Amino acid sequence: MSVNSFVDKNLREGTAWIERTLAAEAIADKSGLLQAIDPRAKLVGLLALLAVSLLTHDFWVIVGVYGESLILAVASRISLVLFLRRVWLFVPVFTAAIAVPALFLTPGDRLTGIGGLTITYQGAWGAAFLIARVATAVSISTLLVLTTKWYRLLGAMRALRVPAFVISVLTMCYRYIFVLVRLLREFLLVRKSRVIGALPWRDNVRFLARTAGIILIRSLKLAEDVYLAMIARGFDGQVKLADGRPLRSIDYGWITLTFALVGALIWKG
Numbered sequence: 001m002s003v004n005s006f007v008d009k010n011l012r013e014g015t016a017w018i019e020r021t022l023a024a025e026a027i028a029d030k031s032g033l034l035q036a037i038d039p040r041a042k043l044v045g046l047l048a049l050l051a052v053s054l055l056t057h058d059f060w061v062i063v064g065v066y067g068e069s070l071i072l073a074v075a076s077r078i079s080l081v082l083f084l085r086r087v088w089l090f091v092p093v094f095t096a097a098i099a100v101p102a103l104f105l106t107p108g109d110r111l112t113g114i115g116g117l118t119i120t121y122q123g124a125w126g127a128a129f130l131i132a133r134v135a136t137a138v139s140i141s142t143l144l145v146l147t148t149k150w151y152r153l154l155g156a157m158r159a160l161r162v163p164a165f166v167i168s169v170l171t172m173c174y175r176y177i178f179v180l181v182r183l184l185r186e187f188l189l190v191r192k193s194r195v196i197g198a199l200p201w202r203d204n205v206r207f208l209a210r211t212a213g214i215i216l217i218r219s220l221k222l223a224e225d226v227y228l229a230m231i232a233r234g235f236d237g238q239v240k241l242a243d244g245r246p247l248r249s250i251d252y253g254w255i256t257l258t259f260a261l262v263g264a265l266i267w268k269g
Helices: 003-028 039-055 059-075 080-105 121-146 150-159 164-193 201-232 249-268
Strands: 110-114 117-120
Touching: 039 059, 039 121, 039 150, 039 249, 059 080, 059 121, 059 249, 080 117, 080 121, 110 121, 117 121, 150 164, 164 201
Parallel strands: none
Antiparallel strands: 110 117
């Protein structure tokens, strides 16, 4: 792989990632159903739906929760194409390693065969159950992230007594990701502007290793500088992000309807 192809690929990926993040921020500003709900109430309701999808042993309950996530996506003015792409590009990567072997290794009644391998009915059902559960969990998480600005989501988590240390780590990670991506893009762009033609293989390897080392050193230096600046300004380890505004009628209505739906799904399952 040449330096130019490596640089071009990373520049494209970095730019695309920033554009996707900005698009998610724009969705949170829309006047949809979930955007109108207080992040604290939203977090409680969606966590309840997530708990049902993870704990139930009824396949059709999971399908019901997934259908509810699609309805909420439409009501929140999220493009279904964008929503489905975000979910179903993620699901195969994390479920294939478990779901595919289960097709052949689960004992039971023969459903079909591929070559010398036999797919059982129980294996196919187990794989479908796993995929449905993961897809539903990812859909609910995607709804929460797309319809809530990051700082308000952290504030809701702090209001629900998530430890301050966890909130601090998440806050810093989110900010550092943008800083490091921008730093990497600038570094690669400078490198690309100074290279003409293809370089020997050894030079390419040396460049990649040097790039990784420089990014690591700069990120550590940046982290130390930011921490010292925070200490100088009185940082005591506490992140004050909680939204002190009282919940409104729509928030209580959302919680009531969500828990009623959860109760109905539990009764069904």
